[in-house]
Amino acid sequence: MKVERGRDLAKITWGSLAILACTAAMAALPWLGVTSYVRTLVYYGAYFLALGQAWNLMSGLTGYVSFAHGALAGIGAYAVVLALNADLPMVISLLIAAIAAGLASLIIGVTSLRLKGTSFTFATLFLQELVLLLVRKLPFAGGPGGIVLEEIFPLWLPHVLMIAVAGGATLLVLVFRRSRTGLRVLAMRDDEAAASAIGIDATRVKIVLFCASAAIAGLTGAVHGVFASSLFPNEVFSIDLSIIALAVPLIGGAGTALGPVLGAVIYVGLREILQVLAPNLHLTIVGVVLLLVILFMRDGIAPALGRLFRLKDRRGQVPAIAEVRA
């Protein structure tokens, strides 16, 4: 990935260093004597962030909305538990989980990414249902009763792994977004026809990106599978996780590297407050926040704050291509 312009290079360098520092600090938490409550909070923050960045890498950058990221994470969780129970080493098991989710994404990618965004969105929506139905039917997946991880791992392991995945995914989005390919993808989001005209193979770019995004989601789910250790299909493949995967980046700022970080922090905070005040209304409130952000902030809270403090995004100053043409 070739990166253009010095200013971007500086941004990437400083951004990467900041992400690495945060990741290291968060990963060190189990040995710093913080309470288990804080640790759990940070773990879930990282979990939602990793999932959100996975979604962001595809949907945030291309504008093709995926409703399947929860299901892709679920595939990763099932794959890792099955692999570990077959006595495979952890690294291989995680790799298998990422590959399994990547392969599942190909079903959607190959069938629908040639088409318009709506077809893709439908295809992801149906995958969510299809996977749940299949997992409940397939004997090796434990049926409706689910499966249990036989070996018990120390809690610091999923903690460190999850923070590494979240940090790595954020880093990937930061660097990719400013790479030459990343800029092309952003151009494609704004005007696919024009992007094709300058020689971008839109379908291939989208399939590769969706596959990578799915692999990250699978990895995230796998780490969470190690953390949760028992998996029930109705929980693992509930639509809720797919909602979180898109709500986190959309609330924070889809298509940016920092937006999902802010989104994850806001979501974890909201979740804690609602668990005390109104556990029944959790989903409703997430929906309302999402709706308000989309209607009134357009591209999320982080870019809105950026505009407020005059940290201008260059992209914002160029009129939309469609408008000029008209």
Add this chain to the structure above:
Amino acid sequence: MSGILTVVDAHKRFGGIHAVRGVSLALNSGELLGLFGPNGAGKTTLFNMIAGLYPPTSGRIELASRDVTREPAFRRARAGIGRTFQVCRPFRGLTVAENVLAAIPPGSGVGDDRARAREILDAVGLLPKAEDAAGSLTLGMLKRLEVARALALEPKLLLLDEPLAGLTASETSDLLGFIQGLKARASIILVDHNVRQSLGVCDRAIVMDAGAVIASGSPDTIRRDPGVRRAYLGESAA
């Protein structure tokens, strides 16, 4: 003379691009005004502001002494502005007759409206195609269909956006004759990027370049204008 359309100091900015820079014009009843200029001169932007696709950034637009500056496109259509599109946009899945019917103001009952649609199609020579799908027409027929659709509004003003683009020589002369005949029904603004092609049928013309009017007046004045010759250097040298 009664004014049909008045545009006063219209500007349009898209982000950093100043597409139309203070254009004013007045159109009288029964007049055919040519609007010329090279690609990117701001003709279509001006045109779309008159049709109501988007409002001007500043300035005023009046139709028969009524301020329509902020009115949406459909209301201007009902007030008497009919238009065609540079790239034809028929309702492809509908029949030719339905295309015209969609533009007839509802009211007198479907039977009468259908008869009216057939009258209009007859006037533009498309009656034999009335029950065909609009998507199956040739380009020349589509242009006529768009004119028919505009006529169905009983317009005071007809806006024709590059109606000659893409037509063969014989289709061009056919359509020009047809457009001259339309003057009896409405005042017309005719957009073309090529001055020579249609200046002859115009009563008056305006030439734009880089968002501003560089010449206006009778066809003869336009032909002699040095600015126009410069803007069209090479094109009108012959």
Add this chain to the structure above:
Amino acid sequence: MTFPLFLQLLTNGLVVGALLAIVALGVALIFGVVRVVNFAHGEFVTLGAFATYLVVTQLNISPLLGIPLAFVLGAAVGAGIQAAIVSRAAGRPELDVLMVTYALSIIGLGIFSSAFSGDFRSYSEGPSGIFTLGSVVIGLRSLTVLLVCLIVGVGTILVVQRTRIGLALRALAQSRDSAAACGINVPAAELFAFALAVGLAAAAGALVSLIGTIHPRVGHDLVLDAFVVVVLGGMGSIGGAVLAAIAIGIVNAFTSFALDDSWARILTYCLLYATLLLRPHGLLGRHVGA
């Protein structure tokens, strides 16, 4: 398979298919005219189902009267949501518009879940008993559903195909700019389409409450099938959606009988992916719209 069994399954499938058709008709109408995938459509079905359940059990009103009531309620709520929320996102990138209806769906799902918990509910008021025609047995309630769907479906298609407002909707679905240039009031036409479609969804919900148990996800699940149908029928094609709905209803009745419900659904989704791959404009659809 014996012939009487075949007829019985065909009848069962027809009832489910007819219901699905009414829901899919609304999804296709909104997609065609407003250019929005209404992910909240299922929540409007649920709204109609619970509204009917409440008027039947609390006010002792006949469920047959609940159907038009649900339609009116749905149309009013739909008009309000289109005017206040969905129209605000008009002209924005597809992602934004999708997320608006999706957020509405989440909100609706959350509200129904917390207001009615996860219980399954049903009522015994209204038509009851069975009707036998040769060897085919059809419940009077199912027959009611079939008849209402037929009337409502044909009525809607007549409005779209034969009236001036229907012509405006069809024109709008083909080209927005041209529709405006023809003097068609675009926002008003969109409002009408949205209200009509949501009214249909709520009426379908009332019918669902008549023949089955209802729960907060009842509409959500039904609309997933409706989305399958809309894709199979060619996005936005109303006729295609209706035909695909009836086909899916009947196919599901047979596969559910031969295998089980889950495998029937798995097969449906596989059929869908095959369709997307091989016939992206739908099994019956040709490419419509610009």
